[in-house]
Amino acid sequence: MNLVRDLLTLSVGLAFATRLHAADLIAPELQIEQAVDHYVQSHLTERQVHPAPPADDGALVRRTVLDLQGRIPTIAEAKKYIESTEPDKRLKLVDGLLASPDFAYQFRNQLDDLLMSGQKGNHNEWREYLLKAVRQNRTWDQMFRDMLIGNEDDPETKAATTFVRVRAKELDELTNETSTIFFGVNVSCAKCHDHPLVDDWKQDHYYGLASFFQRTYVTKKNLVAEKFAGEVKFKTTKGEDKVARLMFLTGTIVDEPVVEVSADERKQRDEEVKKQMQDDKAGPITKPPFSPRAKLVEIALQSGNDQLFAKAIVNRVWAMFLGRGLVHPLDQMHSANSASHPELLDWLARDLISHKYDLQRLVRGIVLSQAYARSSEWSGSTASPSADLFAVALIRPLTPRQYSMSLRMASAAPETYKPESTGDEWQKRRDELERNCEGFAHQFEQPGENFQVGVDEALLFSNSSQVADDYLRDSSDRLIGAIRPETDKSKQITAAYWAILTRPPSGEELAACEQFLDKRAEPVAGLRQMVWALLTSPELRFNH
Amino acid sequence: MAHANSSFCGSSDHGVSRRGFLGRTVFAGATAFAANMRVMDALKNPCLAAELKRQQKSVILLWLGGGASQFETWDPKPGRLTGGPFRAISTDIPSVQISELMPKMAQRLKTTAIIRSLNTRNADHGGGTRLMETGRAMEQAVDYPDLGALIARELGRADSQVPDYVSMYSETEGRHKGGAGFLGARYAPTFLTESMIPPNIRRPDSMSEIDHQERADLQKLLAKRFADKRYDPSVASHGMAYERVRGIMASEKLFDINMEPQSARDFYGPTQFQEQCLIGRRLVEAGVPFVKVARAWWDSHGQNFETHLELCADLDQGMSALLDDLQQRGLLESTLVITLAEFGRTPHINASLGRDHFASAWSCTLSGCGIKGGAVYGKTDEDGHKVVDGEMKSGDLFATIFEALGIDHNKEYYVGARPIPIVDFGAKPAMEVLA
Numbered sequence: 001m002n003l004v005r006d007l008l009t010l011s012v013g014l015a016f017a018t019r020l021h022a023a024d025l026i027a028p029e030l031q032i033e034q035a036v037d038h039y040v041q042s043h044l045t046e047r048q049v050h051p052a053p054p055a056d057d058g059a060l061v062r063r064t065v066l067d068l069q070g071r072i073p074t075i076a077e078a079k080k081y082i083e084s085t086e087p088d089k090r091l092k093l094v095d096g097l098l099a100s101p102d103f104a105y106q107f108r109n110q111l112d113d114l115l116m117s118g119q120k121g122n123h124n125e126w127r128e129y130l131l132k133a134v135r136q137n138r139t140w141d142q143m144f145r146d147m148l149i150g151n152e153d154d155p156e157t158k159a160a161t162t163f164v165r166v167r168a169k170e171l172d173e174l175t176n177e178t179s180t181i182f183f184g185v186n187v188s189c190a191k192c193h194d195h196p197l198v199d200d201w202k203q204d205h206y207y208g209l210a211s212f213f214q215r216t217y218v219t220k221k222n223l224v225a226e227k228f229a230g231e232v233k234f235k236t237t238k239g240e241d242k243v244a245r246l247m248f249l250t251g252t253i254v255d256e257p258v259v260e261v262s263a264d265e266r267k268q269r270d271e272e273v274k275k276q277m278q279d280d281k282a283g284p285i286t287k288p289p290f291s292p293r294a295k296l297v298e299i300a301l302q303s304g305n306d307q308l309f310a311k312a313i314v315n316r317v318w319a320m321f322l323g324r325g326l327v328h329p330l331d332q333m334h335s336a337n338s339a340s341h342p343e344l345l346d347w348l349a350r351d352l353i354s355h356k357y358d359l360q361r362l363v364r365g366i367v368l369s370q371a372y373a374r375s376s377e378w379s380g381s382t383a384s385p386s387a388d389l390f391a392v393a394l395i396r397p398l399t400p401r402q403y404s405m406s407l408r409m410a411s412a413a414p415e416t417y418k419p420e421s422t423g424d425e426w427q428k429r430r431d432e433l434e435r436n437c438e439g440f441a442h443q444f445e446q447p448g449e450n451f452q453v454g455v456d457e458a459l460l461f462s463n464s465s466q467v468a469d470d471y472l473r474d475s476s477d478r479l480i481g482a483i484r485p486e487t488d489k490s491k492q493i494t495a496a497y498w499a500i501l502t503r504p505p506s507g508e509e510l511a512a513c514e515q516f517l518d519k520r521a522e523p524v525a526g527l528r529q530m531v532w533a534l535l536t537s538p539e540l541r542f543n544h
Numbered sequence: 545m546a547h548a549n550s551s552f553c554g555s556s557d558h559g560v561s562r563r564g565f566l567g568r569t570v571f572a573g574a575t576a577f578a579a580n581m582r583v584m585d586a587l588k589n590p591c592l593a594a595e596l597k598r599q600q601k602s603v604i605l606l607w608l609g610g611g612a613s614q615f616e617t618w619d620p621k622p623g624r625l626t627g628g629p630f631r632a633i634s635t636d637i638p639s640v641q642i643s644e645l646m647p648k649m650a651q652r653l654k655t656t657a658i659i660r661s662l663n664t665r666n667a668d669h670g671g672g673t674r675l676m677e678t679g680r681a682m683e684q685a686v687d688y689p690d691l692g693a694l695i696a697r698e699l700g701r702a703d704s705q706v707p708d709y710v711s712m713y714s715e716t717e718g719r720h721k722g723g724a725g726f727l728g729a730r731y732a733p734t735f736l737t738e739s740m741i742p743p744n745i746r747r748p749d750s751m752s753e754i755d756h757q758e759r760a761d762l763q764k765l766l767a768k769r770f771a772d773k774r775y776d777p778s779v780a781s782h783g784m785a786y787e788r789v790r791g792i793m794a795s796e797k798l799f800d801i802n803m804e805p806q807s808a809r810d811f812y813g814p815t816q817f818q819e820q821c822l823i824g825r826r827l828v829e830a831g832v833p834f835v836k837v838a839r840a841w842w843d844s845h846g847q848n849f850e851t852h853l854e855l856c857a858d859l860d861q862g863m864s865a866l867l868d869d870l871q872q873r874g875l876l877e878s879t880l881v882i883t884l885a886e887f888g889r890t891p892h893i894n895a896s897l898g899r900d901h902f903a904s905a906w907s908c909t910l911s912g913c914g915i916k917g918g919a920v921y922g923k924t925d926e927d928g929h930k931v932v933d934g935e936m937k938s939g940d941l942f943a944t945i946f947e948a949l950g951i952d953h954n955k956e957y958y959v960g961a962r963p964i965p966i967v968d969f970g971a972k973p974a975m976e977v978l979a
Contacts, residue, residue, distance in 0.1 A: 188686070191683075328960070329960035332960055377774065378773065379773060383775075384775045395774055395776040395778060395779055449959075450728055450777070450778075451728065451778045451781075452729045452777075452781035452785075453729060453778070453782040453784075453785045454728075455707070455792055456729070456743075456744075458788065458789045459743070459745060460744050462786075463746060463747060463793075465748065468748055512766065513762070516762050520755075525751075525755065529755060529759040529762070530762065532759060532763070533759060534766065536767075537766055537770060538767050538770050538779050538783065539770040542782075544770075544774065
């Protein structure tokens with residue numbers, strides 16, 4: 001009886017683990033952006049919602065550069081786009097940005113935030129691995145393999161297994177973060193009890209997934225290793241003691257090959273693990289013939305099981321650029337929380353799998369869609385439409401790194417930074433910028449769901465010497481120093497608006513700033529105050 | 545003001561309800577701000593202040609970082625092998641004795657309930673701290689807020705002009721900022737470590753008051769154009785954060801102990817902990833809902849008795865002065881004082897005359913608001929090895945704290961679609977210690 005019930009639950013529950021019939025989706029040959037706009041538009045039509053108009057050129061180039069380069073555009077970059085009359089200028093912009101050195105830095109940072117947020121310490125080799133992976137456009141399934149079962153003897157993939165290394169001490173952390181990040185499924189509820197709201201997740205799922213990691217440990221030499229044996233035991237809610245089976249989230253169970261081991265051998269293996277954990281001079285690790293982690297990777301990517309893996313990353317990439325997942329929250333892919341656009345999620349997952357998990361292709365398609373390019377202003381007389389319709393561009397807080405880098409560029413003398421310069425020159429500059437911005441970035445919180453700006457941040461900007469002496473410095477390499485010699489106040493104001501907000505001031509803004517400057521007894525102090533008011537604008541703090 | 549006067553001093557129907565401010569969302573900025581200014585003005589008027597005091601509830605957490613010994617404080621075992629050299633003394637509650645290291649508190653148990661039955665199972669500094677700060681075991685993928693953030697959320701005003709969670713942690717042992725978790729940065733602590741005043745609260749010397757103000761006005765004016773056309777809570781929180789700057793800056797004086805008469809400073813005593821207790825009272829009086837004063841170096845693996853001789857004197861003086869002062873000002877009935885650590889210390893006395901980490905049977909106290917003074921909750925065995933009556937987990941303690949403050953411990957927050965109870969699943973308040 002129980003078996004029948006379990007099977008029923010599994011087949012009913014796992015909406016995200018299965019896919020719709022191919023015949024129900026629009027053609028696979030379509031461009032990603034076409035599919036996106038088809039499905040998003042059909043929902044809008046169904047609800048009779050008219051979306052916001054497209055963002056103007058200035059707003060769009062700013063948004064796209066922030067997303068694909070991790071910084072605001074320079075004035076030259078922005079004006080080039082705004083003034084261009086080429087019909088395919090947007091396509092050229094996006095392809096140019098994807099091919100530029102900055103993209104690798106930005107996408108690396110996004111992946112780092114996704115994979116390592118909340119992990120303390122500097123992980124330089126890890127960040128180098130990610131950067132290189134993005135530059136080579138390493139596919140997502142390859143990266144997943146690198147991170148979970150990379151070869152510890154190869155320095156490159158050893159850097160990738162940092163993902164496991166930093167979490168290996170806590171089985172729950174390793175289990176649940178692997179699950180939320182790669183499968184979009186937060187099973188932590190099911191640790192103590194079957195999920196109260198969702199039939200999908202039973203204790204068997206949680207402990208089944210944990211079983212794949214149970215034998216993982218870190219040696220004294222800081223290498224990720226696996227024991228020969230070990231299983232997860234747990235108490236069911238009914239109080240029975242149970243040994244978990246190796247079970248993937250879809251219910252696929254692995255039976256480990258049975259190998260007879262003598263008591264002596266077992267003892268010897270235990271001794272070796274002990275030695276590896278305590279002795280930094282221990283010899284090479286003996287690898288067990290059966291690796292549960294390798295098995296997990298194999299099963300998760302198997303056709304039939306790969307839907308969770310594909311949909312989770314599609315959903316996360318979508319959310320990076322659109323401000324909200326097709327499934328929201330991002331770690332709640334289960335049958336009680338359906339996608340806003342289920343067909344689109346299926347189409348994109350199918351497309352991703354059939355293009356070998358090429359993430360950059362996915363990024364390009366999303367960024368070229370109309371849904372991405374809408375205005376973030378809602379001026380209709382009706383209330384702002386529900387966020388899951390993507391009828392108006394959603395506001396996204398800058399990440400700490402984006403913010404720090406944008407502040408540095410906005411407060412610099414115009415033309416300090418020249419991303420258009422060829423050869424290695426700009427890449428070196430960008431590398432330097434990344435490092436210089438790290439310190440300030442650390443003072444901000446990584447934006448998550450329901451992000452709020454705290455008063456600490458406003459106090460930091462209002463009163464710290466750091467902001468006054470750096471961003472607002474009156475020297476020739478800073479914005480203040482560059483616009484100070486100008487005698488026409490309206491020109492000073494206009495220059496500051498372009499440098500910081502990528503647009504000219506409106507008439508009202510110009511008047512307000514002029515009036516402000518006129519009242520100042522000390523002109524340079526006045527300029528610094530006005531520039532401060534622009535640097536602290538929400539228009540710089542958010543991508544919009 | 546005349547209007548505000550009549551409503552404060554007249555019928556209670558018109559009284560300012562602190563809870564009333566909570567219902568407003570950040571979007572109701574203008575109205576809430578105006579209302580709040582009335583509160584600020586009210587503090588200058590003794591009659592209004594008295595009305596407000598009755599309704600504003602606050603918490604002061606005295607945090608004994610490193611883990612204080614229950615034997616040398618609230619649960620002595622004189623004459624037992626585990627008891628150590630100190631005596632137990634009588635208190636103002638006839639049936640209750642505490643360690644002789646706490647003589648002043650022994651005369652003030654009428655304000656205080658002792659809980660002697662904490663069994664929290666985590667005797668690791670990091671884990672124990674998180675457990676006792678958040679009231680629940682750490683769980684992957686849910687970032688739980690700590691007590692300060694929960695109280696700031698429950699008792700603070702959305703647009704408060706004072707910080708609503710101040711955490712003073714001058715010593716380095718076990719220093720931990722804690723945080724607002726899923727409640728968001730709005731409820732993150734103002735964290736004081738190196739200095740007695742919060743970072744960036746003081747206007748830069750290079751700027752005049754008027755320039756600072758007018759610069760902020762310009763910022764607000766220019767920001768408005770952007771924010772008005774975009775309905776987004778994160779953008780709103782940005783505006784609110786900048787709007788709070790001036791008020792928070794004005795609260796700098798609250799941290800300035802020199803503004804207290806010498807007699808008050810003498811009353812609390814000269815140590816940093818005692819001075820911070822006094823700052824805690826100043827903050828609570830001004831409407832700060834949660835203040836944490838950390839006093840570290842309790843981790844007495846060696847020389848437990850000498851350590852406690854010194855540190856208990858500091859605690860006894862600071863805590864008793866704080867309770868007396870709050871009482872004299874009529875603030876004790878609305879202020880809950882919690883004296884807590886991450887865990888207690890072992891019954892076993894080790895070879896270095898120390899006591900090690902112990903989370904199976906230890907103590908804490910609750911004083912003031914909503915608490916039945918003189919109550920003793922729970923019991924350990926005669927050597928203090930285990931709890932024999934009224935076992936309390938961290939979640940139960942949190943449930944008790946919330947109920948003492950009039951906050952329903954069954955309340956739930958939502959993180960996405962997931963309901964998160966304000967206290968751990970199954971946690972229950974100890975009704976016996978509630979007034």
